[in-house]
Amino acid sequence: MDIVITGRHTQIKQKFRDVVESKMNRVTAIAPDAQRVQVVLTHEGNPRQADSAKRVELTVIAGKTVVRAEASSADEFAALDRALDKLTLRLRRTRDRRKDHRRGLEHAPLPMEVEVEQPQEPAEAPNPDNSAQQDAMASDLGPGESVEVQVGDTPIVIRRKLHIAEPMSIDEALYEMELIGHDFFLFVNKETGRPSVVYHRHGWSYGVFEIDTPENVAGGKK
Structure with missing residues (x-):
């Protein structure tokens, strides 16, 4: 090693x-x-x-x-x-x-409570006038690539990075979150196909935040 x-x-x-x-x-x-x-x-x-x-x-x-x-x-x-x-x-x-x-055993479920939250209306994001900044934020990224853009004349810097991840279940996402020692983990839910985040709330309680578009929800996507 x-x-x-x-x-x-x-x-x-x-x-x-x-x-x-x-x-x-x-x-x-x-x-x-x-x-x-x-x-x-x-x-x-x-x-x-x-x-x-x-x-x-x-x-x-x-x-x-x-x-x-x-x-x-x-x-x-x-x-x-x-x-x-x-x-x-x-x-x-x-x-x-x-x-x-x-051994072919089912993984025992964690003694936890998982709460699925609906996304709230997004807050109005900064709208920089600089076209180069807008282009950088909208540009395509390759796997592992990142880009940092400063918002106007403010000290705010936004960093974008593309991660490639295999779809997984909520239980698998919680397991991966525990391995890396973070309080949250971003993943694609293989049951719904939605980008999702699992996060630690308190004690043995966890949350799942799922993201979808109004068009998909209105169209009955599960």
């Missing part, structure tokens, strides 16, 4: 590299098919954030599966331990899910 360690606003000391490499056996023990782990150590220079000045981000790539975790502390080694604890928990869940599928 390749181990890539990088620093943001800080230099990586050899001791930290040695500790990272010695602890990565926890990853390979749970995910022997892991091909690469990326470790990013970030230093926050704001003295008011001394208690969380060091942040460690861990990303494991195993085939098409990407598992991510991060944690902060005043000390980079403590941050590493916390992030690694989160990562190994998510790796175990991934391993157990694969075992269930191989």
Whole structure:
């Protein structure tokens, strides 16, 4: 397994590299098919954030599966331990899910409440006069490509990026959201074909926000 360690606003000391490499056996023990782990150590220079000045981000790539975790502390080694604890928990869940599928068992539903919300009327968006800005926002993007556009004379910058995703169920989207450690996950619902977002509300409660056009809804699209 390749181990890539990088620093943001800080230099990586050899001791930290040695500790990272010695602890990565926890990853390979749970995910022997892991091909690469990326470790990013970030230093926050704001003295008011001394208690969380060091942040460690861990990303494991195993085939098409990407598992991510991060944690902060005043000390980079403590941050590493916390992030690694989160990562190994998510790796175990991934391993157990694969075992269930191989045994032909249905994945047990999460003890959760899912609320599907209807989209509200969109707020009026900024309307920049600059035609170049409009062209950039309307232009076609290739997979993985991105573009950033500043809105008029304001400090607002909008970044567009195209992601390619396979349609999936709500349960699969919640699972992917948990793996990457985010509070939301954008996906295409394979049951409805609609662009959708799952998000964490509180406790074991989750929400699903679906998007469609008035024409499709009026036409009876399900």
